[in-house]
Amino acid sequence: MPTNSPDFKPDMLVLTENEEELVCEIGDWLKERSPGDYKLVQERFLQLRNLGAAVSGYPSIRDTQFLKGIVRDEGQLVESLLGFSSPSHLLHIPTKVVVLRSFLVAKFHAFSLLSYITDNSAGFIDSVKNVIFSVICTLMAEDVYFSYLEDPDFSINTKARIANDLIALWDTGTDPRGVRHLSALSSLWIARDAAPPSFGTMDGNTELLRICIDMEKDWYEFLKEESSNNDTRWALEEFLFGLSYEEILQIRSKLKENGISAASYDEIRSYLGSKPSYSAVTEGDPRAIYDFFIERRDACALRKKLSAPGPLHTLEGVYLKYRIILESAKS
Secondary structure (H helix, E strand, C coil): CCCCCCCCCCCCCCCCHHHHHHHHHHHHHHHHHCHHHHHHHHHHHHHHHHHHHHHHCCCCHHHCCCCCCCCCCHHHHHHHHHCCCCHHHHHHCCHHHHHHHHHHHHHHHHHHHHHHHHCCCCCCHHHHHHHHHHHHHHHHHHHHHHHHCCCCCCCHHHHHHHHHHHHHHHHHCCCHHHHHCHHHHHHHHHHHHHCCCCCCCCCHHHHHHHHCCCCCHHHHHHHHHHCCCHHHHHHHHHHHHCCCHHHHHHHHHHHHHHCCCCCCHHHHHHHHCCCCCCCCCCCCCCHHHHHHHHHHHHHHHHHHHHCCCCCCCCHHHHHHHHHHHHHHHHC
């Protein structure tokens, strides 16, 4: 719905001004070139705006029975959100949270349609990919923030701030922190895609140095300060190689045992004797970025449950935690 519509509400869930301009530009470009695709795009984004309006019709969870009377109590606020953090608690989740996730998925698919239809044409692809990646980052941020509510490294005040960030994410459909640090996370993906990992001796430090060239300053500072931490280093190696911690140890042992100095990805698969634990991330399917994150997250959760060695947090989670700690130190 256009922001100048008489039915527009300031808190309505809509596309940003830049996103609306992008959709209009692509619509103008399609109108003469492909009327059928133009009509499809118009219909899809009308449905998305209608869905946003419907989601906005649900009250913020601040105003529901879930949080009434406890928003000012930081400890109870955190405990209340943890009450529906588990996937098994589906029917405990406030409606606003469920429908917001649906809106984000619909937004992802709508802009993925634009990516497919424009087919890298007319200079639109970078802008479309940025929107798609921002949706992925928002979904990942929600997941990571939930995990922070149980993190003993954070004070109750910081946890309460994270809880409020979660509520703001559900109300607005975006995460300011994620957007602010999007370029640093995005630059890591770009560096990883531009130069696929060398499996050689499976030396994570070598891979780290290789991708640091031309990285964003914020990300470089994070790597410089955190790469000596085992949890960070292991999470980084999983991200770089696209393999689990356990698979990396297995392959390193095989390479050393057989005196092999280099190996291709296909050879790596044969050493494992099975399909790798994590999905391969391909440039053509941005959904794989989120799949890869969820698979690593689940592996971390299993290690925690079994008290097994290896990373207990994803690289994305470690990075956002680092940013929050810096924010807390400045406040």
